[in-house]
Amino acid sequence: MTGERAERFRALHAAGCFALPNAWDAGSARIMAGLGFPAVATTSAGLAFMLGRRDGEAAVSRAEALENARVLVGAVELPVSADLEDGFGPLPEDVAATVTAAVGAGxxxxxxxxxxxxxxxxxxxxxxxxxxxxxxxxxxxxAPHPFVLTARAENFLHGRPDLDDTLRRLVAFAEAGADCLYAPGLPDEAAIRAVVRAVAPRPVNVLIGPREGAVPLARLAEWGVRRVSVGGAFARAAYGAALEAGRALASGEMEVIAALPPYGQIAPHMRSGETQT
Structure with missing residues (x-):
């Protein structure tokens, strides 16, 4: 099963441009599958929020991230990729151990x-x-099956808007064998196109789109982007809706809650008859 999913996931990167939604639990993964997406990814922010923690502060362990990934793998028949942050350790051997464990998680x-x-x-x-x-x-x-290793250069998310250094890193990551390259937070079309040119023919992932403003998926495809993920955006949407509804309830207002999607809109995406063992 994993081998067939892995072949499908690798093939998605070969041509065109596809959207890779980020889910944080079985239910959100099943919604994405039900909407027809060809694959799904985890989100470190969504997982951190689910655990009541903050993202980007090393607050989630390797074991917790991989257990969350296993839940998604078991929830859908789609290929699943995982956001494994910094590899859960500073040393190359830490990162290698994380990737090996990711393969074992399916x-x-x-x-x-x-x-x-x-x-x-x-x-x-x-x-x-x-x-x-x-x-x-x-x-x-x-790994006994294809495994798409995506290497991320994080300058633009950490107050280091150095495109030259970002390009240098991504090129070196590609030369080291990374299958897909990713620099979240790129500011504009020119920067995205520069990344695509620098690492061609390796596929490039972008986070939603340029920071200067969202553009349609078709335009990102015209720029040469192969994969578009959303990071924690869907999790933020879900928690944001809960925050808004909770504020309304706390103030005694019910209109926001009454307008939320009904059970019948969500339930068809879930499996029937599953029980905990």
Whole structure:
């Protein structure tokens, strides 16, 4: 089963542009599957929120992230990729262990960031970042099925809007064997096109689109983007709706709650008859 899903996931990156929604639990994954998406990914922000924690503060463990991934793998018949943050450790061997465990969890791919979880120095130095990606690639290549390893350069999310350094990192990650390249937070079309050119023919993932403003998926495809993910956006939408409804209830107002999607709109996406064992 995993091998067939993995082949499908790899094929999605070969041509065209596809949307990869990020789910945080079985229910959200099943909604995405029911809407016809060809694959689904986890979200570190969504998982952190689900656990009552903040994202980006090393507050979620490798075991927790992989257990969440296993839940999604079991919930849908789609390929599942995981947001595995910085690989849950500073050293190349930490990252390799995370990727090996991801393969064992039935995942078809994962992303690895060049972040450190240290606010004072949030991004690994160039050599360390490349060594970590190289270790991740070696672990991915040891999988019994295709495994799409996506390497992320995080400069633009951490107050380092250095496109030249970002391009240098992504090119080095591609040369180290990363299957897909990703620099979330790119500011505009020119930056996205520059990334696509720099790592061609390797596929590029973007986060929603340029920061200067959202554009249709078709336009991102024209720019050469192969994969578009949404990070924690859907989880924020769900928690935002709960926040708005909760505020209304706390103030005694019921109109917002009465206008929420009815049970019958959500239930058809869920499985019938499952029980906990």
């Amino acid at each position: 995942l078809c791919g994962c992303t690895i960031e060049d972040t450190t979880a240290d606010p004072a120095a949030p991004v690994h130095g160039f050599d360390a970042a490349v060594a970590r990606v190289a270790a991740a690639v070696r672990a991915a290549r040891a």
